[in-house]
Amino acid sequence: MTALQHVKLGTYYVVALPEADDFDFWRERARALVQCEVPPDRIAWVEPGGSGSLFSHGDRRLPVPPADAPPVRASKAFVSLAKSAICHSDPERFALLYRLLWRLQANPRLLEDGADTEVRRLDELARTVRRDIHKMRAFVRFRLVESEDEEAGEHYVAWFEPEHHILRTNAGFFVRRFANMKWSILTPKGSLHWDGNVLEEGPPAQRSDAPQGDPTEDLWRKYYASIFNPARLKIGAMLKEMPRKYWKNMPEAVLIPELVAGAQSRESQMVAAGALEFDERPETLEAIDKAIHACRKCPIGSLDNHAVMGEGPKDAALMIVGEQPGDQEDLAGRPFVGPAGQLLDWHLERAGIDRRSAYVTNAVKHFKFVQRGKRRLHQSPTAKEIDTCRWWVESERQIVQPRLILAMGASAARGMLGKTVSISKARGAPIPLEDGSELWVTAHPSYLLRLDGAAQEEQSRLFDADLAAVKARLAELAG
């Protein structure tokens, strides 16, 4: 560079910067020019490759400040913003910085005035640069270069197109993060090479200098496609943070159009695959009765059967829940009319509970069976089937609002609790339910039917004890 000369008043000066982001160089020159009292409109700042000087006839020899020139003042805030702003690609940035430095001499607290147009511009430049720096840290994608030479080890190379002159500023970040990796970042504005010990700057590069692919990108793309929730597409939010201009160097971005296009069908598939389209909860027992006959939410509904609705007073204090209708219930269309029902009636009578005062229903509304010749053999519903049908028992519960629910057997208990409990552990004590009612659990009468001898006697006794406890508790609740 030209050596500094003495002040020439009334002259225009041209300052050519050696690098587009050379803050120190700018600061040296700016300080001297302020000390020589050269007003902003007398200086043309030219960056490398930049021609646009209106003052091509200007003087490249800069004035030398007098020895007793007062020091130049710049606030900390200014220096830190200027360091960022100088990386911006706006050719006007050096002049803007100089104008602000010039004004700072008269008003050292100028930067506080956020409503000042030039202060705002500085702020904006700095912010844009910081964003570009951040996006580079985020969107650089390294590719592993397979080397013939074993000694050389793994080498990771990235191609990136920064908008501003941020490569050098950002080098430290990559060095700190990938300190023990060999890597290069190639950009149209220059390149960086780190060998694990030393950082070297290289000339501008072209996209074709960078490797074309990396097998890991398939995994990454799969991850990208799987991690988003198609039920909540928000394309605007995505574009705001990841504008299209970055897409071309990000391997996952090629997927975006098809992911967006496919999201709607993926969402409906998700819904179809599971989330069952129940309508609003029915408000009357009649509506439930009608609806369960049409229900095909689980495979049981598609067997050759009818649905069986619960029966009893709409305001019963006691609700008795069984597993599912059996062969006879299915034919009769009423709950608990078969052998198990008769056994239940017998025990209820012994306990002094009037069945007609209770609302009697099932956890599952359709009869699940396998055909064996002419016979339809009972089959237990799966947990998923019970959970699906839970919608209907819960609807019944909401209407009847019993104070006490007696669930008979594990399926019925699951229908009430949503989880499987062991009957032997759960029986004999109330389980509070969230609506304030309480649940009592006992065995299913059909279980008693399958036993004989001592075992049957023992289980009958337990069943009676449970019913007696329920009876006593009902009286207490009514009291």
Place this chain on the structure above:
Amino acid sequence: MRTYKEQMGTQTTIEKLEILADAAKYDASCASSGTSKRNSTGGKGIGSTEGMGICHAYAPDGRCISLLKILLTNHCVFDCHYCVNRKSSNVRRARFTPQEVVDLTLSFYRRNYIEGLFLSSGIVKSSNHTMEQLVEVARMLREEHDFRGYIHLKTIPEADPELVHQAGLYADRVSINVELPTDAGLTRLAPDKNARQIEGAMGKLKSDIVEAKDNRKRFRHAPRFAPAGQSTQMIVGADAATDADIVGKASRLYDSFRLRRVYYSAFSPIPDASAVLPLKRPPLIREHRLYQSDWLMRFYGYQPSEVMQATEADGNLPLDIDPKLAWALKFRERFPVDVNRASKEQLLRVPGLGVRAVGRILASRRHRTMRLEDVAKLTVSIAKVRPFIVTADWRPVLLTDRADLRALLAPKQEQLELFAA
């Protein structure tokens, strides 16, 4: 037919990744900020954290991707109704070995795809077994590979506290999901979970974090424990909880457990959902309003009770306007606020003025008497702010009394968004 074991064995990494990332997508958190600063110079491995997290990509759902967020396995012995991995669900299952997760994390990290790992898991065999596996992944990354990137472990509240403690020694952040805003919702939809156990585990983590901080003040080499703190998530819209319930719950959690963040995840239809769930997903805008209210409490000095004051008769925040505006419309007597004189606290209450704008106003007004155009330069939308402020040249003409003020200020675009949701 092949046995189950054989089928599992033949799954490739890419197939497992598809299943186990898909299963992790309902977790809202992907943050990687706020941990201690470190880098890989002087070490053997890779990785750095510099305070601010980095979003390496954005998904079409608008969410940031900063971590490799996956489950170790989506097998689960629990049967939570809102959860896609529930025992009774028919989804495809897969299981990673700890080694596979370590390899994936490192190879993604080396290519600068991610800031680190967010690992959670369905519960296999037992809570302790699962927790051991999660800890093992973190241990391998830290000890065998000297990995210095970010690790977030979702811990299992039912596991042995000692195992949960180990998680905190390797991870930057630990989280335990409260799952649902009310105990009733939890009982109904997550019958295997227990609110007291969840909060007990959070309390234990809190005291571990406080103790480790304390120790580090006294001994420089005391081990770090979850330097990015703990967070939690609740599902919104799966049960009947109102926004007032949710805000109340969140603020209690912040207070009792000093959480860094509470994340909200709008319940969304999941494959194989149970019939106990509502059929419609709540509008996404509801989730957004909750985050805004969270923001008001964390950065604007609003008390939880004040956010609750902004809710409507049904206990929910309005969807058409943001909670700050909703509050201001209910307390019109507090406005207009004089931009040239008002305190910072008063300015922060003005709808349309963010923390940044308030800071700039406070600085600028030392240099000039603020006029409307000056304020306009410092804010995003002066139209939204104008009815609530007084400047040297502007005084709203009883605008704050206009009955149609809400309609005037409700952003058109958000209504569209509502419609789209």
